[in-house]
Amino acid sequence: MMHLNAFVMPNGHHEAAWRHPSTDPHRARTLRHYADIARTAERGKLDSIFLADGVALWGNVKHNSHSHFEPLTLLSALAASTVHIGLIATASTTYNEPYHLARKFASLDHLSGGRAGWNIVTSAGIDEARNFNLAKRPSHDARYDRAEEFVEVVKKLWDSWDDDAAVVDRPSGVYADTDRIRAIAHDGPHFQVRGPLNIERPVQGYPLLVQAGSSETGKEYAARHAEAVFTAQQTFAEGKAFYEDVKGRLAKYGRTPDELKILPGISPILGRTEAEAREREAELNALIIPDYGLQQLSKMLDHDVTGYPLDGPLPDVGSFTEGGQSRFDLVVGLARREDLTIRQLLERLAGGRGHRVFAGTPVQVADELEAWFRGGAADGFNVMPPTLPGGLDDFVDLVVPELQRRGLFRTEYSGSTLREHYGLARPVNRNRVKEPA
Numbered sequence: 523m524m525h526l527n528a529f530v531m532p533n534g535h536h537e538a539a540w541r542h543p544s545t546d547p548h549r550a551r552t553l554r555h556y557a558d559i560a561r562t563a564e565r566g567k568l569d570s571i572f573l574a575d576g577v578a579l580w581g582n583v584k585h586n587s588h589s590h591f592e593p594l595t596l597l598s599a600l601a602a603s604t605v606h607i608g609l610i611a612t613a614s615t616t617y618n619e620p621y622h623l624a625r626k627f628a629s630l631d632h633l634s635g636g637r638a639g640w641n642i643v644t645s646a647g648i649d650e651a652r653n654f655n656l657a658k659r660p661s662h663d664a665r666y667d668r669a670e671e672f673v674e675v676v677k678k679l680w681d682s683w684d685d686d687a688a689v690v691d692r693p694s695g696v697y698a699d700t701d702r703i704r705a706i707a708h709d710g711p712h713f714q715v716r717g718p719l720n721i722e723r724p725v726q727g728y729p730l731l732v733q734a735g736s737s738e739t740g741k742e743y744a745a746r747h748a749e750a751v752f753t754a755q756q757t758f759a760e761g762k763a764f765y766e767d768v769k770g771r772l773a774k775y776g777r778t779p780d781e782l783k784i785l786p787g788i789s790p791i792l793g794r795t796e797a798e799a800r801e802r803e804a805e806l807n808a809l810i811i812p813d814y815g816l817q818q819l820s821k822m823l824d825h826d827v828t829g830y831p832l833d834g835p836l837p838d839v840g841s842f843t844e845g846g847q848s849r850f851d852l853v854v855g856l857a858r859r860e861d862l863t864i865r866q867l868l869e870r871l872a873g874g875r876g877h878r879v880f881a882g883t884p885v886q887v888a889d890e891l892e893a894w895f896r897g898g899a900a901d902g903f904n905v906m907p908p909t910l911p912g913g914l915d916d917f918v919d920l921v922v923p924e925l926q927r928r929g930l931f932r933t934e935y936s937g938s939t940l941r942e943h944y945g946l947a948r949p950v951n952r953n954r955v956k957e958p959a
């Protein structure tokens with residue numbers, strides 16, 4: 523069975539979604555809006571919903587809604603509006619402390635009955651550094667170096683309580699067996715953390731660990747730590763190469779290929795006919811504001827591309843960035859391979875910022891997903907509705923039943939935790955010292 527995650531943005535993934543008559547940007551600032559979306563995803567039996575995050579005002583808010591809720595706060599509220607769906611929040615290893623995140627994700631996991639996931643990001647933006655006492659962004663390698671130790675500390679903290687440490691024996695007055703709760707006494711180059719954590723081991727042992735950076739360092743990090751990978755891949759060939767590359771790195775860490783699920787993004791624009799889907803795409807693209815796209819492109823490339831003729835080629839932007847490397851490579855590769863003008867490139871990025879946009883009928887979308895899944899390029903998909911809530915309604919009402927008819931997607935939840943949805947084992951406690959009597 524394939525896995526499906528709904529990537530939720532306030533009004534949808536198309537950069538002009540907020541201007542489209544089917545969306546309501548005012549409602550997108552209410553809990554009701556997100557609760558409806560989460561329940562729709564749950565009605566479709568999706569594995570999870572996911573919220574991205576940055577710790578700076580991300581883009582040019584003059585032309586798009588870039589204010590958004592802090593993911594753990596919003597997902598805690600959504601835990602109360604839903605029963606089954608997994609709840610994946612992005613949080614940065616560069617601008618947090620491990621103790622804080624270990625505690626917050628453990629809390630969400632308990633509050634949701636084992637449905638929490640953490641999208642581990644290293645924060646590639648310069649603006650983010652400037653919000654955290656830094657004039658310069660730490661280098662790509664330095665960010666991943668810290669991320670490595672960060673996640674080790676977080677795992678140790680989650681393991682600082684044995685699963686059965688809280689014995690809650692009222693007659694004898696023993697709440698917890700303190701032999702089963704240990705300090706971690708971590709002393710490393712980035713972090714000195716004594717522990718233990720101030721909350722019981724999470725329901726899932728560890729919340730699901732997700733990763734979304736596809737550079738060389740990112741792929742190695744994913745192979746060591748991630749259990750699900752979100753990635754942007756434009757073509758089947760690229761998707762398959764990435765899939766084989768990452769899966770091929772697992773053995774050296776003693777892991778098997780099914781211990782990590784790879785979910786490329788897709789923004790499906792649906793219509794009753796292919797022509798109708800293309801019309802919808804054109805309708806959204808007609809609302810694009812080129813100045814906005816140029817600024818976003820400049821950020822992705824770490825290079826100012828404003829001021830060049832829109833109908834000319836992308837100028838030389840070099841071949842390296844200290845920012846997000848995989849997206850840089852994807853965008854430059856796309857422009858060069860297809861010989862796109864800047865205007866054409868902006869249109870190609872408007873729907874999914876480099877993720878694949880596919881306009882078609884529900885059957886055509888299901889065909890695409892099936893081809894990638896059966897062809898060894900994906901274990902599932904990060905579904906990025908072009909508009910919300912309507913784009914997710916369409917996907918759940920039209921594409922999910924088609925996938926179910928083909929036997930490719932569940933018709934009921936069979937487990938209760940996010941790990942169970944993804945078919946992943948509950949991690950054993952690596953620090954357990956004492957067997958229960």
Ligand SMILES: Cc1cc2nc3c(=O)[nH]c(=O)nc-3n(C[C@H](O)[C@H](O)[C@H](O)COP(=O)(O)O)c2cc1C
Binds near residue numbers: 573574642
């Ligand atoms: C689907 C997807 C979602 C992402 N979400 C975030 C996010 O919410 N916050 C963030 O800082 N980076 C996000 N990223 C970026 C990566 O996590 C990573 O930081 C970036 O790609 C740089 O890593 P790299 O140089 O290894 O590619 C996302 C990437 C993908 C593919």
